[in-house]
Amino acid sequence: MPVIQNPILTGFNPDASILRVDDDYYIATSTFEWFPGVQLYHSKDLANWELIPHALQRISQLDLRGNPSSGGIWAPAISYDNGIYYLLYTDVKARKGVYKDLCNYLVTAEDMNGPWSEPILLNGSGFDPYLFHDDDGTKWLLNMQWDFRDGQSRFGGILLQQYDPLEQRLTGPIRKIYEGTDIGVTEGPQLFKRDGYYYLLVAEGGTGINHAATLARSSRIDGPYVTDPDYPVMTTRGNADYPLQNAGHGMLVETQQGEWYMCHICSRPFPGTNLNPLGRETSLQRCVWTEDGWLRLAHGGRLPALEAPSPELAPHPFPEQPAKDDFDAPSLGLQYQTLRVPAEESWLSLSERQGFLRLRGRESLHSWNRQSMVARRLQHFRCTVETRMEYEPDHFMQMAGLVFYYDEQDYYYLRITEDGGRKLGVVSSNGGKYKEDRTSELSVDGWSAYYLKAAVNERLLQFYASPDGLQWEAVGGELDMGALSDEYGGKLGFTGAMIGLCAQDLNGTGKHADFDYLIYKSG
Known part of the structure; x- marks a missing residue:
């Protein structure tokens, strides 16, 4: 049986957001202080990926001068609705210390190859924005809450607020819909709908050895959200010798045949260390649903597989880049x-x-x-x-x-x-x-x-x-x-x-x- 070799995107390619539109798949990854911003990939079969033009090509979309190292673009999120591609991204201007100086922006395009619009400033309450398009036509922004106050968790939960596409601004009350689990450091929200439930997939545990992907669900978009009783869906914590480490920050996609896959962060450190100059990479896992409506890795357990079963799609390799x-x-x-x-x-x-x-x-x-x-x-x-x-x-x-x-x-x-x-x-x-x-x-x-x-x-x-x-x-x-x-x-x-x-x-x-x-x- 054909398999997908992990990682699918090697080298510095973290925080992958995945999207399917008809027969095309796309991934966006973080680029931090490097210009142009937001690296974009295209695939037809989930196994083979080609680099397409970066999204943020103009200073009017992204001005990184003076941004700290490992600041800039954090965790872009792509979505699609009614012929329009949506890209959300965080621009981090200060990242060390108690404060996070950042802004969340939205750009749109009629084609993933661009051109992308001028940015709309959304908010600055926390990073990792995601835009959910509900069945009734409403659009909702999610992001984590950064809390700098003494005695508070810096990761203050997941926020939800409605977005008005006509007025191009956020509107209505801000609701905290999820505070995470005892793993802590809850961030990276993705919202999707299945069988009458709103499912919230979050990253937890930070980007290092305790990283994890956790799922919760609710019958209402504003909650309350109930955590999967067998959380997390995926993690490598407690398995320091496993070849793929730091697994978490997952995003889900459903194929044309109803198969489910999760793309996620991973790292391949040198044995006995937490060091890897290739940085955080992107891997892909086949997932299945239990009878009671919870997500599991198809191969069982919580550890990400080094190889994932290929979907029922025709292989579609791309020409190799010349050396x-x-x-x-x-x-x-x-x-x-x-x-x-x-x-x-x-x-x-x-x-x-x-x-x-x-x-x-x-x-x-x-x-x-x-x-x-x-x-x-x-x-x-x-x-x-x-x-x-x-x-x-x-x-x-x-x-x-x-x-x-x-x-x-x-x-x-x-x-x-x-x-x-x-x-x-x-x-x-x-x-x-x-x-x-x-x-x-x-x-x-x-x-x-x-x-x-x-x-x-x-x-x-x-x-x-x-x-x-x-x-x-x-x-x-x-x-x-x-x-x-x-x-x-x-x-x-x-x-x-x-x-x-x-x-x-x-x-x-x-x-x-x-x-x-x-x-x-x-x-």
């Missing part, structure tokens, strides 16, 4: 994102030099504003990355190269600069501690181009360099990929490792670097 990008297209490929700011001609060009990606150096790797970086997700535990760069720095304030980046606190950077001659070496930040590996630095004054390579082997990263792409020399020692993980050093981030091409010019003169290609090969 090499020669930057010949007029715009960046969909696999790329930029850090907080859109790819604009002021700092990025694919036309000034045909077949090259030109980046003008701007702010440092520690900036929350105007970095010049184009990056793609790390999606495999074993892979090689290669680029060829032409660059002529004339000051130590100018740098360019290949970076493995989690955030401004944790990264590894193979860069070329000018410091008494052209120098090629590795600089890094580990928990915010900056370091230059001078002992392994290469003098590259005679090089006309710089071939840069990285090899990832599970937890180890090794950089290489070459003047011709034929003879390679290791630069520095092996580096720990575990440092590019959500929970490294207790920082509790929410993204994953990104592989970037970047340039900095701290003098403000915009010295450019030209990148000929980028190769990403798994294995």
Whole structure:
């Protein structure tokens, strides 16, 4: 019997919201501080997925300048009604400390490929918004309540309020409809209707080892909601050695044949650790209903399966993405994102030099504003990355190269600069501690181009360099990929490792670097 291999979306792809419209399936995932916002996928068979254009392409929809790392886009939610696609998302402007400065927005489109409308501001009472379309035509917003007051749970329950699509605003009373279970940290609501009940699926336990998916139901939309007596539906807590960890934040979809599936967050940490540079990924589970109307994993138990039975749909694979990008297209490929700011001609060009990606150096790797970086997700535990760069720095304030980046606190950077001659070496930040590996630095004054390579082997990263792409020399020692993980050093981030091409010019003169290609090969 054909099976779905989990995870279905590898690398940094958390908080998946899933939707079926006729014979098409869609998933939206969180993108945090990366632009454009909200990564979207399309499938015909639930097993094979293609990346389609991101939803939030304009600064008027999403301005991330100054957003903290692991802020920005949290938990987008997609829905559909009467020919219109709806996308809700949270933009988090401050995430540490007692307060959460955030706004929840709504955009619409007639096609999942866009274009998406200008945003409608809904509220800011808490994150994880979801829009439910009831049978009578009414629309209802759900989100969790953030409570900063002393002595209160920060996760104050699930709120419900009606949305008026004609006036494009929330209306009527705000009701708290569910406070969760003893697992705590109740968030991520999804509401759906089946056999006369309103079912509320929530995430609980936080995004780490206690993560879970819990179901409750009510005969009325405003409750009271009764929790599944055998909760949670799914969790990996208490099973630290299981290959898929941190399972929770589920969303449900029903196929054309009446089969039910849950997409959910998961992580694949290095054995014996909670570290995974691929970040939180998306998996899919087949579900069944009990006679008394509760949801269960089809394979039994609460642990997510590594393989799920395929639905009764014709296989529909998509062409594989080529390993090499020669930057010949007029715009960046969909696999790329930029850090907080859109790819604009002021700092990025694919036309000034045909077949090259030109980046003008701007702010440092520690900036929350105007970095010049184009990056793609790390999606495999074993892979090689290669680029060829032409660059002529004339000051130590100018740098360019290949970076493995989690955030401004944790990264590894193979860069070329000018410091008494052209120098090629590795600089890094580990928990915010900056370091230059001078002992392994290469003098590259005679090089006309710089071939840069990285090899990832599970937890180890090794950089290489070459003047011709034929003879390679290791630069520095092996580096720990575990440092590019959500929970490294207790920082509790929410993204994953990104592989970037970047340039900095701290003098403000915009010295450019030209990148000929980028190769990403798994294995």
